[in-house]
Amino acid sequence: MIGWVLKKILGTQNQREVRRLTPLVGEINRHEEVLRALSFDELRGKTVAFRERLAKGESLDQLLPEAFAVVKNCCRRFTEEKRRIRVRGQEILWEMIPFDVQLIGGMVLHSGRIAEMATGEGKTLVATLPTYLNALSGKGVHIVTVNDYLAARDADWMGEVYRELGLTVGCLQHGQTQSERRAQYACDITYGTSSEFGFDYLRDNGMATTPEDQVQRGHFYSIIDEVDSILIDEARTPLIISGPVTVSTHQFDKYKSIIEGLVRKQNTLCTDWANQAKERIEKGDLQGAGRLLYKVKLGSPRNKLLLKFQEDPGTRRAVDDAELEMYQDTRRTELYKTKEEMYFSIDERNSEADLSQMGRTFLNPNDPNFFSVPDLITTNHDIDSNAGLSVEEKIKAKAQAQADYEEASQRIHNISQLLRAYCVFEKDVHYVVQENKVVIVDEYTGRLMPGRRWSDGLHQAVEAREGVQIDRETQTLATITIQNYFRLYEKLAGMTGTAETEANEFKDIYRLGVVVIPTNRDCIRKDADDLIFKTRREKLNALIEEIKKRNAAGQPMLVGTASVESSEIISRMLRRENIPHSVLNAKQHQLEAEIVARAGERGAVMIATNMAGRGTDIKLSPGVAELGGLHVVGTERHESRRIDRQLRGRCARQGDPGSSQFFISFEDDLMRNFGDSRKIAGLMTKLGMEENEGLQHPWLNRSVETAQKRVEGRNYQVRKHTLQYDDVMNQQRTVIYAWRSDMLNSTDPRPEVFETVDERITSEVEARAGTDPVDLDGLVHWANSAMPVGLQKEDFQKAGGKEEWAKLLKTKVREAYEVKVKFENPEAVKALERFVVLGAIDRLWQEHLYAMDGLRTSINLRAYGQKDPLIEYKNEAYGMFGELMGRIKEEVVHNLFRSASSLSAFESFLSALPQRAGRGELPMEAAAQPTEGSMSMQAEGGSTMVEEVLAPMKRQGPKLGRNDPCPLDATKKFKNCCGATGSKGCLKVGG
Ligand code: ADP
Ligand code: MG
Numbered sequence: 001m002i003g004w005v006l007k008k009i010l011g012t013q014n015q016r017e018v019r020r021l022t023p024l025v026g027e028i029n030r031h032e033e034v035l036r037a038l039s040f041d042e043l044r045g046k047t048v049a050f051r052e053r054l055a056k057g058e059s060l061d062q063l064l065p066e067a068f069a070v071v072k073n074c075c076r077r078f079t080e081e082k083r084r085i086r087v088r089g090q091e092i093l094w095e096m097i098p099f100d101v102q103l104i105g106g107m108v109l110h111s112g113r114i115a116e117m118a119t120g121e122g123k124t125l126v127a128t129l130p131t132y133l134n135a136l137s138g139k140g141v142h143i144v145t146v147n148d149y150l151a152a153r154d155a156d157w158m159g160e161v162y163r164e165l166g167l168t169v170g171c172l173q174h175g176q177t178q179s180e181r182r183a184q185y186a187c188d189i190t191y192g193t194s195s196e197f198g199f200d201y202l203r204d205n206g207m208a209t210t211p212e213d214q215v216q217r218g219h220f221y222s223i224i225d226e227v228d229s230i231l232i233d234e235a236r237t238p239l240i241i242s243g244p245v246t247v248s249t250h251q252f253d254k255y256k257s258i259i260e261g262l263v264r265k266q267n268t269l270c271t272d273w274a275n276q277a278k279e280r281i282e283k284g285d286l287q288g289a290g291r292l293l294y295k296v297k298l299g300s301p302r303n304k305l306l307l308k309f310q311e312d313p314g315t316r317r318a319v320d321d322a323e324l325e326m327y328q329d330t331r332r333t334e335l336y337k338t339k340e341e342m343y344f345s346i347d348e349r350n351s352e353a354d355l356s357q358m359g360r361t362f363l364n365p366n367d368p369n370f371f372s373v374p375d376l377i378t379t380n381h382d383i384d385s386n387a388g389l390s391v392e393e394k395i396k397a398k399a400q401a402q403a404d405y406e407e408a409s410q411r412i413h414n415i416s417q418l419l420r421a422y423c424v425f426e427k428d429v430h431y432v433v434q435e436n437k438v439v440i441v442d443e444y445t446g447r448l449m450p451g452r453r454w455s456d457g458l459h460q461a462v463e464a465r466e467g468v469q470i471d472r473e474t475q476t477l478a479t480i481t482i483q484n485y486f487r488l489y490e491k492l493a494g495m496t497g498t499a500e501t502e503a504n505e506f507k508d509i510y511r512l513g514v515v516v517i518p519t520n521r522d523c524i525r526k527d528a529d530d531l532i533f534k535t536r537r538e539k540l541n542a543l544i545e546e547i548k549k550r551n552a553a554g555q556p557m558l559v560g561t562a563s564v565e566s567s568e569i570i571s572r573m574l575r576r577e578n579i580p581h582s583v584l585n586a587k588q589h590q591l592e593a594e595i596v597a598r599a600g601e602r603g604a605v606m607i608a609t610n611m612a613g614r615g616t617d618i619k620l621s622p623g624v625a626e627l628g629g630l631h632v633v634g635t636e637r638h639e640s641r642r643i644d645r646q647l648r649g650r651c652a653r654q655g656d657p658g659s660s661q662f663f664i665s666f667e668d669d670l671m672r673n674f675g676d677s678r679k680i681a682g683l684m685t686k687l688g689m690e691e692n693e694g695l696q697h698p699w700l701n702r703s704v705e706t707a708q709k710r711v712e713g714r715n716y717q718v719r720k721h722t723l724q725y726d727d728v729m730n731q732q733r734t735v736i737y738a739w740r741s742d743m744l745n746s747t748d749p750r751p752e753v754f755e756t757v758d759e760r761i762t763s764e765v766e767a768r769a770g771t772d773p774v775d776l777d778g779l780v781h782w783a784n785s786a787m788p789v790g791l792q793k794e795d796f797q798k799a800g801g802k803e804e805w806a807k808l809l810k811t812k813v814r815e816a817y818e819v820k821v822k823f824e825n826p827e828a829v830k831a832l833e834r835f836v837v838l839g840a841i842d843r844l845w846q847e848h849l850y851a852m853d854g855l856r857t858s859i860n861l862r863a864y865g866q867k868d869p870l871i872e873y874k875n876e877a878y879g880m881f882g883e884l885m886g887r888i889k890e891e892v893v894h895n896l897f898r899s900a901s902s903l904s905a906f907e908s909f910l911s912a913l914p915q916r917a918g919r920g921e922l923p924m925e926a927a928a929q930p931t932e933g934s935m936s937m938q939a940e941g942g943s944t945m946v947e948e949v950l951a952p953m954k955r956q957g958p959k960l961g962r963n964d965p966c967p968l969d970a971t972k973k974f975k976n977c978c979g980a981t982g983s984k985g986c987l988k989v990g991g
Helices: 002-035 040-055 060-080 100-110 123-135 148-157 159-164 178-186 194-207 227-236 252-283 286-299 304-309 313-328 333-339 357-363 376-384 391-423 458-466 482-486 500-510 536-553 564-576 589-596 641-648 669-674 677-687 698-745 750-769 776-786 793-799 802-821 826-865 869-900 903-918 974-978
Strands: 084-087 090-093 114-116 141-145 169-171 189-193 221-225 238-244 344-347 352-355 431-434 437-441 474-481 491-496 514-516 531-533 557-561 582-584 605-609 630-634 658-665 936-938
Touching: 002 060, 002 100, 002 514, 040 060, 060 100, 060 123, 060 159, 084 148, 100 114, 100 123, 100 491, 123 141, 123 148, 123 159, 123 221, 123 491, 141 148, 141 194, 148 159, 148 169, 148 189, 148 589, 159 169, 169 178, 178 189, 189 194, 194 238, 194 474, 194 482, 194 698, 194 826, 221 227, 227 482, 227 491, 227 500, 227 698, 238 482, 252 286, 252 304, 252 357, 252 391, 252 458, 286 304, 286 313, 286 333, 286 344, 313 333, 344 391, 352 357, 352 391, 376 391, 391 458, 437 458, 474 482, 474 698, 474 826, 482 500, 482 698, 500 514, 500 641, 500 698, 531 536, 536 557, 536 564, 536 630, 536 658, 557 564, 564 582, 564 605, 582 589, 589 605, 630 641, 641 658, 641 698, 658 669, 669 698, 677 698, 698 826, 698 869, 750 776, 750 802, 750 826, 750 869, 776 793, 776 869, 793 802, 802 869, 826 869
Parallel strands: 114 491, 114 514, 141 189, 141 221, 169 189, 221 491, 238 936, 531 658, 557 605, 557 630, 582 605, 630 658
Antiparallel strands: 084 090, 238 474, 344 352, 431 437
């Protein structure tokens, strides 16, 4: 009911929005009519004229009607002159002039929102309108595509319009060098994939140290094509640049054999229960069987017998009932008791594994506590209240307790990951082993993802299980999520055929509104009700029959699968029936695009995973419309309704005929994990379902959608959760990158450096003066060891109080520095000053990232202590960041004089740099080749070297002032977050 009301409101809101924009369409079209009288040169002259008007203060909004008209008129000229354009080596005849609905789509994109436009509505062309307009600003427009091929295709194809009108177009491709990339970004318009854009940002801000290194020039306006795929499906994967880690903490090899023993024990136990369940079923005691099987599910979710029993809807229901019963008890007494009857329990939905007392005893009979997390809080409390200990002994005891705790956490983490590797992840389903490597299979698309690795040690655990070489652990050098990368843009827009179902998420996370644009011609696609089968086998057999039938009539078909594996199964079955077909796995984008484009030919059968051939238009050949157009068959309902809508949208474009239907079974993952089997089984009995026969009814569609909604909700929570953690990192990254960028861009770094030195002095003086008695000896010692100031205790005593001490130190340190650098080459000194700060930031920030990784891993274990891990994480991260800032400053002070004392050595170091660091070439080639979809790359060396300074680059991102609220804690002022207690902030960034 609420949904219906909402829809009504959304619907009308949407219509109102479209109506609001309609008058502008008339205006654009009137301008366009006038333009027809111009010569082509005069039309081109409009670009220059627009730029002049912008310079005189007109806004982009004011220019919109005329600028859109210029693009439309350019398209008209191309169409009239029958222009042929070379697109990826093939000639394409230009025959499109934007329709009115496309103009509206363009306006929505210009306003920084998402335009939902169905497949085939011509979104590629729509994007040219706002792109041209916004590129007039000269600030660079970025258009994001789902793969490299589409980036190149669109830059070739749409580029014709921009180039004709006097703008430049660039295109990012994987493997381009630094200088090639910079040239692409220098263009008015740049096409590329999200990971190319994101990695460039990371390299520019986390690693670049020379003018040649930075390639981007700001984040003004971006249009994301297939925005749901980029911002929702890919959002769960952060972009990571990593390098090898120095110390390894994994103990998988050590525990592998004992875990194998444990898993064997557990399997015997579970199989036993499953057999007992069988007896109960035979005796008619379904309830008892359900309880037993639920235990099996907890202990060994992929147990073969269990999976087989669950094929029967009645038994499934009994298992669900048993589960429900346990969860209905709020104290979960029964559940905990059950978990203690096995060695460990696995939660397949949340992918968690827990040892029981039995398991711990099996692993270490002499000391079961070896595998439980010590209660640090109680231990610390006990230490504190132990009157027999001296202060020093207490500190020691606490440090020991902390060390024990960390060691135990590590151990348990290792065990838990191994258990997941053995019990949740299945070879050839979740991963494959290829050339002695564990390669992930993407759960969304079924693609292999070489180069991508599970995080948190899971990948190594699976490698241990498979007995392949356990790869060296890597350490994060720079990281950002796709979400946070796109939040950098001043204005963001997106387009896709399917955004409406996720409108809330776009609003909450990206503040992007969704406007549904009406289609140019009415859509006449026929969506049939789902066909539901008991087993997968029955489903596939019926599917092949269906394909045979339609194929015999010559109707083309697109068969969508959820994984590579099922594509291959269907392909094998079709081969047996001698039905010619093609299989696409989204591995070879260009080739697949060419194949998919022919999917509308008479008799074509195309099997494709979700991403395969996306972005390519399927046109019907003559005679096919009479056969009903393209028929789309889904072989499984996807976790998300949006992906199903995508698949359906592949047919019936631009008013073509077309139809679609999904085939599903109870054994599909979605139904197995999230389906309300009781309800469905009830429905099926009511509707009288026979063996071996598919059932079709609108009620069933609704049940399936309920399951999908459930998963969508859960996945949204997961993404939100990731984001909440990432926000903490994002704030820290903003501060560090801004500081770094300030140093890079400063033509005179010395004031900045001394500001840092002053802050360090202030906080040291405050600390020393704050003790009782005042620790003047300590201050004198610190001052003389950190800086060559040569001050005696008497000098301070003569000077007065702490204010004067700080002043004295600040003056002296400047004098000492002047003396040091007096006879040096001023340019070299500047380089040195930058080097000192950047070097300190990079080294310590990377250490900090490593520590934050560790914190993220260990924090979930604390949930045992009834604490909210997110709050704990924020608090700790906040403290760690404060320490980091303090340490960077300390290192700056220290290195400033240490390096200055050997400036000549530093100079020779600098001149040697080109050979050492490969000047101008940050690691572009990942050690693990990032194929499409791979989101991580490895740097070769590790830390980077600082040498020269860039010509000023416009700094982007939110500007932070020294007195702004601390980004880590809005209740505190920024300056207080970093350990500086003086009157000045800890860090100067922004204007
Ligand atoms: P989408 O990305 O929305 O699925 P595309 O941009 O791939 O759609 O375009 C689909 C097809 O529609 C392309 O073949 C394109 O040439 C054609 N097309 C787009 N706009 C027009 C137009 N205004 N007039 C004629 N054909 C158009
Ligand atoms: Mg498209």
